[in-house]
Amino acid sequence: ATMPPLLSAIANAGRHGVLVKSAVVMERLGQVERVALDKTGTLTEGAPRVVRVDPAAGRDADEVLALAAGAEHLSEHPLARAIVAAAHGKGLAIPAAEDFRATPGHGVSATVDGRKVAVTSPRGAEAAAELEDAGHTAVIVTVDDAVVGTLGIADRLRPDAAGAVAALRDLTSAEPVLLTGDNERTAAQVAGEVGISDVRAGLLPADKVAAVRESAQPTMVIGDGVNDAPALAAAHCGVAMGRAGSDLTLQTADVVVVRDELAAVPKVVDLSRRARRLVQ
Template structure:
């Protein structure tokens, strides 16, 4: 912005977005989790977008985008995509993604309502942790279904083709419940999306 006094140029002010301290680390971890390069979608001009992306380590940058452009960019790959954003202009892209993640503290109300996941702590570093925790939870749910299904199948077949003592049947059924519960407790030791993601998209106003 050019500042003038009585029509004469007095100075020039430059305004830039301040990078979150954990942005670079979060981008690196998301790259490792998805196995693909994160994408930066922004309504800012291309030059400003490149400066921010260079600090974060993102090479796929698309600037000067309107909300419909962001939606089109999310859908064009046809991959399972997680979109991370906090502005009102990001809401359509979050809705179009397989998983939309909003930053809780800075996020607009519409964005928070649209997102599938809200990061309450407003820390980018929490996003990769949430993805990893979700994947572990999904694996445990599958394991628990197999454990419970196996116990029930054995007990039912035993009861149909042979003589299953009632105490043994009760013990087998309740024992499977205990095993499933103990298996689920393994998640409590984690610090913090279920389906494998193939790319991450970071959108800004």
């Protein structure tokens, strides 16, 4: 017997390194009229590096980095991995932490040597403005709620990001939207580089869901992080980037880009449209 078109499309998607979880999902891909993309780990590679450590007055840069790594080492966020890698790279001993807590879209906290260490989004804090103007993501390190330093973290754009955004724009009727928890300055810089004009920055996970629901058009969400899981679930079609993807997003998503190439997403939309023409 010949395979039904939607099933051969799933097999074809697999050849492009994309896991489509069901025939229903394969069909939905072709119905998408609007695309919302996350920034960190989706448009960017999700392998950021710490490029600056700015200790507060009277603090030591290595101490700030080691404390931050202590608080972050249980987080699977790309920024957390960058901070732990930077501490390892400097040969710093990463202190043991207890009571680890992660707040999606915001940051982490933990108890290190009896003190509460937090690494969080600056959300407009003065200390971060200079780093953000340079296009970096800034995070603030606090000990018992006092700021001890600021870290500047930079991530590279995926080489296929601009091409994938252009191809997705051609396949849909609405302009692509960038949804990010990161700050406005960094978001605007990345959006400019990939040609997205609709940018929503400083979003918490629930804000991403609201942005998906504000349009009646069937919306595809492409994301990678724990913070994207609710938006992926709310989408007509939720797509997770495989390599940067957290366990939760890989489970929640309808589609997983296993080979981690953003450019495969418009190809799979196109496969769906072709299959649906054969079905009808």
